[in-house]
Amino acid sequence: MINVVILDDHLMVLEGLQTMLDNQQSINVTRTFSRGRDLIKFLETETPNIILLDINLPDSNGIDLCKTITNLYPQINIIGLSNFNDTSFIKNMIRNGAKGYLLKNTTKEELIKAIRAVNHGKTYLPTKLKDKLLSESFGVQSSTFIPKLTRRENEILTCIAEEFTNSEIAEKLFISTKTVESHRKNLLQKFGVRNTAGLIKEAFTKGILN
Amino acid sequence: MSFFKKNISFFLILYLTIFILKPNSIIAQNGNKIDSLKQIVDNSKNDSIVMDTYNKLRRATAYSNQKASQQYTYKFLEYAKKQKDSFHMALANYYLGNSYVASGNFEKALKYYFKSEAYFDRKKDSARLSSVLNGIGAAYENNGVDSLSLKYFLLSRDISRARKDKRRSGIASNNISNIYKKRGNLTAAIKHLNDAVSDLNNPKFKPYFITLSINLANAYTENKEYPKALSIYNEMLKKIDTVSDALNYASTLRGLGNIYIANKENRKGLQFLKKAMDKYANGNFLDDRFNTMKNLIDAYKINNQNKKALMLFYEYNTIKDSIFTAEKDKNLTEAIQKYETEKKDTEITKQQLVLKQNETEILKRKNEFRIALFGSLLLLITSFGIWLFYRQRQKLKNKEIETLKTQKELNKLEALIEGEEKERKRIAQDLHDGINGDLSVIKYKITSVNQDVFSNNEKEEFNQAVAMLDNAIEQVRHISHNLAPPSLQNFNLVEAIQQYCNKISASNTLKIDFQNYGEFFTLNKDTETAIYRIVQEAINNIVKHSKASEALVQINTHQNNLLITIEDNGIGFKPYNNYKGLGLKNIRSRVELLKGELTIESNKTGTSIQINIDLN
Numbered sequence: 001m002i003n004v005v006i007l008d009d010h011l012m013v014l015e016g017l018q019t020m021l022d023n024q025q026s027i028n029v030t031r032t033f034s035r036g037r038d039l040i041k042f043l044e045t046e047t048p049n050i051i052l053l054d055i056n057l058p059d060s061n062g063i064d065l066c067k068t069i070t071n072l073y074p075q076i077n078i079i080g081l082s083n084f085n086d087t088s089f090i091k092n093m094i095r096n097g098a099k100g101y102l103l104k105n106t107t108k109e110e111l112i113k114a115i116r117a118v119n120h121g122k123t124y125l126p127t128k129l130k131d132k133l134l135s136e137s138f139g140v141q142s143s144t145f146i147p148k149l150t151r152r153e154n155e156i157l158t159c160i161a162e163e164f165t166n167s168e169i170a171e172k173l174f175i176s177t178k179t180v181e182s183h184r185k186n187l188l189q190k191f192g193v194r195n196t197a198g199l200i201k202e203a204f205t206k207g208i209l210n
Numbered sequence: 211m212s213f214f215k216k217n218i219s220f221f222l223i224l225y226l227t228i229f230i231l232k233p234n235s236i237i238a239q240n241g242n243k244i245d246s247l248k249q250i251v252d253n254s255k256n257d258s259i260v261m262d263t264y265n266k267l268r269r270a271t272a273y274s275n276q277k278a279s280q281q282y283t284y285k286f287l288e289y290a291k292k293q294k295d296s297f298h299m300a301l302a303n304y305y306l307g308n309s310y311v312a313s314g315n316f317e318k319a320l321k322y323y324f325k326s327e328a329y330f331d332r333k334k335d336s337a338r339l340s341s342v343l344n345g346i347g348a349a350y351e352n353n354g355v356d357s358l359s360l361k362y363f364l365l366s367r368d369i370s371r372a373r374k375d376k377r378r379s380g381i382a383s384n385n386i387s388n389i390y391k392k393r394g395n396l397t398a399a400i401k402h403l404n405d406a407v408s409d410l411n412n413p414k415f416k417p418y419f420i421t422l423s424i425n426l427a428n429a430y431t432e433n434k435e436y437p438k439a440l441s442i443y444n445e446m447l448k449k450i451d452t453v454s455d456a457l458n459y460a461s462t463l464r465g466l467g468n469i470y471i472a473n474k475e476n477r478k479g480l481q482f483l484k485k486a487m488d489k490y491a492n493g494n495f496l497d498d499r500f501n502t503m504k505n506l507i508d509a510y511k512i513n514n515q516n517k518k519a520l521m522l523f524y525e526y527n528t529i530k531d532s533i534f535t536a537e538k539d540k541n542l543t544e545a546i547q548k549y550e551t552e553k554k555d556t557e558i559t560k561q562q563l564v565l566k567q568n569e570t571e572i573l574k575r576k577n578e579f580r581i582a583l584f585g586s587l588l589l590l591i592t593s594f595g596i597w598l599f600y601r602q603r604q605k606l607k608n609k610e611i612e613t614l615k616t617q618k619e620l621n622k623l624e625a626l627i628e629g630e631e632k633e634r635k636r637i638a639q640d641l642h643d644g645i646n647g648d649l650s651v652i653k654y655k656i657t658s659v660n661q662d663v664f665s666n667n668e669k670e671e672f673n674q675a676v677a678m679l680d681n682a683i684e685q686v687r688h689i690s691h692n693l694a695p696p697s698l699q700n701f702n703l704v705e706a707i708q709q710y711c712n713k714i715s716a717s718n719t720l721k722i723d724f725q726n727y728g729e730f731f732t733l734n735k736d737t738e739t740a741i742y743r744i745v746q747e748a749i750n751n752i753v754k755h756s757k758a759s760e761a762l763v764q765i766n767t768h769q770n771n772l773l774i775t776i777e778d779n780g781i782g783f784k785p786y787n788n789y790k791g792l793g794l795k796n797i798r799s800r801v802e803l804l805k806g807e808l809t810i811e812s813n814k815t816g817t818s819i820q821i822n823i824d825l826n
Contacts, residue, residue, distance in 0.1 A: 010647040016654030055700070056643055063700070083646045083687055086709045088697045104650040105683040108657050136712050148723050148762055150775045151811070151818050179822065182728075182768040189727040 002119050005048040006032045007039050007065075008081070009058050013104065017052065017081075020108045027115060036060035043073060050115055053098070055082040055089060063092050070097030077118045081106075087133050090125070100124035147190040149208065156183045161200055161209050244270050251285075261289035261298060268305060280309040300329035304338070307345050316353040323349060340369040340378045347385060360389045367405075377418075380409030384422055391429070400429045420450060424461045436469050443469070457498070460489035464502045471505070476513045483509055500529050624803055631694075631739055638694035641686050649683045695742060703738040704765060707745050711763055720753055720778075721760050728767035731825060737804065741774065741823070744800050748776040748819050751793045756780025756817060770825040775818065782812040 004027060008014050014032045021029050030048055033039040036059050039051070051069065055062035066078050079100040080093040090101045099118040102111065103126065114124040125133070149157065152173070159169045166184070170177040188194065191202040203209040247270065250263045264286040271279040287302035303326035310319035323346045330339040347362035367382030383406035391399035403426045410419040423442050430439035446462045467482030483506040490499035503526045510519030656676060664672060698706035704726050711724040733741075745763060752761050758780030766773045794810070797819070801808040806823035 010643060010651075012651040013647050013654075016651040019658055020654050061700070083642050083650070083683075083690075084696050084700075085687065086691070086697045087712065088701050088705045088709055092701070104646065105653055105680055108654070132712075132716070135716065148725065150762060150764055150777055151816075152775065152820065178769070178771060179773065182766060182771055182773055185768050186727045186764075186766045186773075190725070 002027045002050060002115060003030045003048040004028065004050045004052060004115060005030055005039065005042070005046075006052040006081075007034070007036065007057070007062075008032070008052070008054040009034045009056070010054075013054075017111070020111060021115075024112055027112065034058075036065050039065075040068070043069065043076070047073060048076060049119055051076055051078045052081045053078050053093075055080065055084055055093070063089070063096055066093055066098050067096035077121075079114055079118055079124070085129065085132075087129075087136055090129055090133065094123075101129060102126060103129075147206075149187075149190070153183055153187055153190075154208075156180060157187060157199070157203055157209065160184070160187075160196060161203070257289055257293050258295075261286060261293065261295070264289060265298075265302075276309060276312055280306070280313070283309055296329060297333075300326045300333075300338075303329075304342050304345065307342070307349065311345065311349050311352065314352070316349045319349040320346065320353075336369045336373055337375060337378070340366045340373075340375065340382070343369065344378070344382055344385065347382075351385075351389065356389055356393065360386060363389065376409040376412065377415055380406045380415065380418065380422070382406075383409060384418075384425070387425075387429075396429060396433050400426065400433060400435075403429055416449075420446060420455070420458050424458060424465060427462075427465050431465060431468055431472070434472070436472055439465065440469050456489055456493035457495055460486045460493065460495065460498060460502075463489060464498070464505065467502075467509070468505050471509045471512060476509060480506070480509050480513060496529075500526070500533065503529070620803055623799055627740070627800070627803070628736065631736070634693040635699075638690040641690035641693070642696070646683055646686045646690065649679060649686065653679045653683070698735070698738055698742050703733065703741055706738070706742050707763060707765065710742070710746060710749065714749055714753065718753055720758060722749065723760070723762045725762070725764040726766075727764070731767045731770070731772065733825065740800050740804055741772075741821075744797050744821060745774065745776065747793050747797050747800075752776075752778045752780060752817075754793075755783070758816065767825075772821075772823040772825055774821040774823075776820075777816060777818045779816045782814050782817050784812065 004021060006014055006017055006029060008017070011034060014034065018029050018032060021027050030046070031042060033042065036057050053062045053066055053069075057065070062080065062082065066080070069076060069078060074097075077100075078093075078098045079102060080090070080098045081102050081104060082089060083104045085103055093101055100114045100123060102114055102124075106114075106126070110126060117124040155173060156169060159172065164172065166177045166180045169180045173180075184196070187199055188196075191199055191206075193199050193202050200209070244267065247263050247267045251260055251267070254260050254263070264282050268279050268282040268286055271282060283302055283305045287299060287306065290296075290298035290302050303322040307319045307321075307323035307326060310316070310322065323342055327339065327342045327346065330336075330342055343362045343366035347359045347366060350356070350359035350362060353359075363382050363385045367379050367386065370376075370378035370382060383402045387399045387402035387406060390396075390402060403422060407419065407422050407426050410422060412419070423446055427439040427442035427446070430436070430442065443462050443466045446458070447466075450459045450462060452459045463482050464486035467479045467484075467486055470476070470479030470482060473479075483502060487499050487502050487506060490496070490502060503522060507519050507522045507526055510516070510522060653676060656672070656679070659672075661669060661672060695706045695710065697709040708724050708726075711722040714720060715722045749761065749763070752758055756778045758778035761776065761778040764773075764775040766775075798808055801821055801823075804823050806821055809818075809820040809822070811818045811820075
């Protein structure tokens, strides 16, 4: 039997979820809560297998709560259940120990699937969200990554290569030296180098300067 | 007769008084000498030389120009004072006394004489003291104070006698004699005149001796002591140089004539008197001739030559009339002159007064003009200053008003935006938690329905309804997230922009590259929202207008300087033409609210928007 506890401030949601899971074998909704602190108090005495955790809560934040609970009771598996589909929420929930993440308009089948998967020590994400996370991860840098430079950065890089000083660049481009310095630092970060010499070398290597 | 006698004695006194100290200084001066002396005065820087020279000038002009002489004497006194030379000061005072006696100002004469007297008395310089006393006597006499006059003459005589200074004692005795004569004490007059003559009986004082001897003889005659008179006259005839001393000679002849008449030797008397008259006439001593004329008339009458007497009397009267007329004229002329002089003086004084008044007036006017000029200049400067001050203040005020206006507008805008954001957040919340929650519950309920009893058609309808429900939920979520980005509320700006870029990239042909470099920063939610809105607006513009395929959103933070760059490879726009487009206007006002700096560069190859915000 999988003991499930639900935390959601929306009573109708609570009721709906409970109804969905009622007829399921081996899944038992032991308690529902609409406030975070009631749940925490409950966890002091009881240890459910799964917690369905909303993010938007009147007295607390699901993301923080997730961390607190997993730290205190690592054996409890948490599935985030929210209307937020931003990857930031998903990533943060997962980072804070959640084993799964569902949108609130999930289907009964997916909900049960997720509960069972998570209860077995697996993770669960709906396909849609998985895809979303993946597509964002494609943007991550690699050593062969050619940094995309802004026009201003291109101008400044050219000027640096032509041995202009910061103040000379500032004068030429009608900007402050502080801004030039800022751009220069960005360039170093973008190319992952430590100094101007490295910057010029990388820029040549990557064919940005020629 | 007494009128003329008085006249004579007066002249004699003057004569004797003025030249007592230096009788030999009666010298004819010439202009050359005076001029050379003046030159010395002008050129010399030695005060004692100048003083001496003034004394010489005084002496040189004593006869020719009494007034000038007096002025030189004053100068002489001035230089003596300057050198604190009291001897010469006393001397100068004495000379001044003499000059005032000569000009008839006896009061002043006495004043100077007394000053001089005090000095010589103190110094026991009896010779000069005697002279000064004599001068004082003369001044008193002419002032009509005979008793004092007599007293000083006597003093002068006694001092000179004690010193055996015969000349001075003689002169003093003569003056004493004159006083007595005036008083009618002929005996005393004769006695003192005798003293004088005996004192002056010395070849050195011959001119004095002769004059006084004749005076004595005249006095004897008057006193009817004819033998005494006769002997003196005869003695004089021997002593007088008949050519050079015509006056005394004529006087002697006249005296002898009168005695002969008195002694009834009429013819001899007439002879002498006629001769005297001729001599007087030759020497041009008309007064004496006139006096003699009366003696002669008397003689003619005694001689019974009545016709001659009558003729002469006629002549006498004519002369007398003319003399009186002349005297009268002289007096009148003097009076007129005096009056004229006074008038002139008054006029001069008046003119001087007027001149002075004019001068004062001119000075006053000048001053007034200056004051007016200065005043107006000051006024002008002050007015200009005040004008400048007010203009500057007005400018500042205007600027302040402008700033206030801008500030007010910004505040208004801020309030508007704040209200808008609040409202958006509220609606988003309602949509997200309320409606979307409800919709989810509806979905749960529907999907809880036993689908086994559904026909295939019903099943399809059911699935469609569920899908539509999901779609609705998705839309509500989308609207809600657009209204209030949940990532911004729950996380941070960078996360929210990242999410937004992801979302746009996922749902559009535009691929947005989001980059974030620099230090981690946190801002208050309002600022983050504002920045988020700026980025959102810029991306919306790109999506709507640029036809770009790629965009770059970059957030850099260095030293609390936030630099946001949004670039695309679209068709660009003319930033200044479309500057007032709603999207850009919103961006601009929001940047302004954040006190940031907005730079827009756009050309055919794309647009670059840079926003620089100082986080301090």
